[in-house]
Each structure stands twice: as C-alpha cells, then as structure tokens.
Amino acid sequence: MHSLEQRLKEQARALGFELAGIAPATAADGFDRLREWLAEGCAGEMTYMHRHAETRRHPRSILPEVRSVVMVGMNYLPPTAADSARYSGESPGGPAALTGTVARYARGADYHAVLRERLNALLAWVQGEVPECRGRGVVDTAPLLERDFARRAGLGWFGKNTMLLNKHLGSYFFLGALLLDLALTPDPLQAAAHCGTCTACLDACPTDAFSEPGRLDARRCISYLTIELKGAIPEGLRPGLGDWLFGCDVCQEVCPWNRKAPPGREPALAPRPDLEAVDLLELLGLSEEEFRRRFRGTALMRAKRRGLLRNAALVLGNCGDARALPALRKALGDPEPLIREAAAWAIARIEGRGSPP
Secondary structure, three states, X not given: OOOHHHHHHHHHHHOOOOEEEEEEOOOOOOHHHHHHHHHOOOOOOOHHHHHOOHHHXXXXXXXXXXXXXXXXXXXXXXOOHHHHHHHHOOOOOOOOOOEEEEOHHHOOOOHHHHHHHHHHHHHHHHHHHOOOOOEEEEOOOOOOOHHHHHHHOOOOEEOOOOOEEEOOOEOOEXXXXXXXXXXXXXXXXXXXXXXXXXOHHHHXXXXXXXXXXXXXXXXHOHHHHHHHOOOOOOHHHOHHHOOEEEOOOHHHHOXXXXXXXXXXXXXXXXXXXXXXXXXXHHHHOOOHHHHHHHHOOXXXXXXXXXHHHHHHHHHHHHHOOHHHHHHHHHHOOOOOHHHHHHHHHHHHHHOOOOOOO
C-alpha cells in the first residue's frame, strides 16, 4: 500500500492540482529578505504587507500546531487566439481595435474561490484518512510566504523575475497551501535554479521594475500600478503600461520556460471571451452598478471601478487613436476625480499636446 504522503499527492492531482509537494513547517527561508524589501519601501502603498509582516515569519501564525505544509499548484495558462496574437505582436481584436489586455491569471473565475474549494476537499480527504488531523487550506490572502514553501516542497525555483518556475509548467500556475498538524515526510527542496545567464525577463520589463535579478520594486511594476495603487499612476510610468488594463504578463511571456508550457485543464479558470480583449470605450461608459454586474466574480473587482476606468483612459492615451476622444471627453465629467485626471492626460497625449498642466 502506498504511503499517506503518496496518496495525498495523488488525491491532490485528482482534484485538479498539477503540482503537489510537502515541506516541513519551519520558519520561512525568505523572511529576512522580505523585511529588507519592506524597509526599502518596495511595497509601495501595500500597507497590509507591513501590518502582517511578522506573521509571515512562521506558518504557525496561521495554524499554531502546524507540522507540515502541503504545497499545490494549478495551471491557468489559457490556450487562446488572443495569446497567439500577443506573441505575434498584433492586437487581440485586430490592428484597429481599441482594447485593453488583462493578465492571464485574471481572465477566468476568481482563483481564490476555486483553489480554496479544492484545498478544503483535500483537507476533508486527509481527515478521512487520519480523523484526528487538524488543518487549514490557504491561498494568497493568508500571511504565508507561499513561494518559499513551494520551493522547499520541490515545486520549482525562483526565477530572476521573482516568480516560481517549474520545468514542466513554467510559471503560469497558482499556488495553494494546506497546513497540517501531521509530521509528514517532506520532499527534497528545489536547490538549483535553471535560469542560467538568461535575463530576458529583466530586459523586457516596460517600466524597469527589477532593480537586480530577483529584486522587484513593486512601485514600478505594472501589476502593482494597475491593481494595487489606489491613486494616480506617476506620469513617467504611464507610457510603459502599453495596453495593459489589469496586471501584466510581460516577464512571463518572454521566459523560455513558458514557451512549451501546456495549457491549463481547469474549466473554472477558462478565460471569459469578454476578458481576453476588453473594449475600452465600452468600459469607460460603465456606471458603478454596470461595472459590478460585468465583473462580479472576477479578479478585476479588486481594482474597483475608479481604478479600472483610470487604467482604461491611460491605455487609450497610449493607443493614440483619435476615435477615443469622444469617450475620453465624456469621462471628463465622471464623478470620480481619478478618472477625470486620467482622461485629461489621455486627451492631451492623443492630441499631441503632451501632458496637461
């Protein structure tokens, strides 16, 4: 009969996780590096990172009796025509489309709910095998340095873009963790990195967000700027957004380990057609109620209407297409100051007047 560890990992795969490994529940390897990163101000306005910094030192802050951390990974890479168009340098909606691009991870259902459901099912299975077991499944809303434990569980290594890389899946996968009070046999950690001398991810970043290999300054990262930053995006960084409406995949798109990565198999994470290439003119006209109805159940809700429409205006400014001017001028009357300011910047850029005073 197979060991509990083997059967647990087989059950994880049966639940839709392509990756599964076990790490010992000791202090996080990268905790000191996290503190340095925070002290340098690289987290920007993500104040929750500071508030919960100490709790990330050890997984017992989540489950006091934890002894093992089961790390799992679920592939989300979509096999879509829109992705093929991006690789070929074309707009997903054709050369004349006024569309914005959403990072691949956010094109389907909110992954938090999907992974949490599967982790709870995995915990129920473990408790069926070991009735007295206590555990807790967490995604990325809990104070756990997931990538540390994923590397420790043998799921991959840290790329120079700070992503976790796996030889088979590349980097397009979500991480989840199941904390257990069982002393399970851990898997060998991923000690070696396999990036070699490649710096494709660092060189391709449109906003120069990497100060050095493995060091991301979130304040310059397009994902941070379009999702986490609640105020105005610094003008010097706006052109670097390109057509990214929500998040960014550039450092993953250029990574050699993603060239042959297989597409995901989870139906719940399949991309919605309306999120593969978002109509920016339509987006600018959405009311608060319409926005909530359109994006409910997706990761885009995190940016809120004010943030996503801010992004839409800036992307239209980057497109430089005069067809956007009527919608942008109408946005000058939006009740949200953040949207009005972004629309004014975009109008000035399209009309060739530079940034407004």
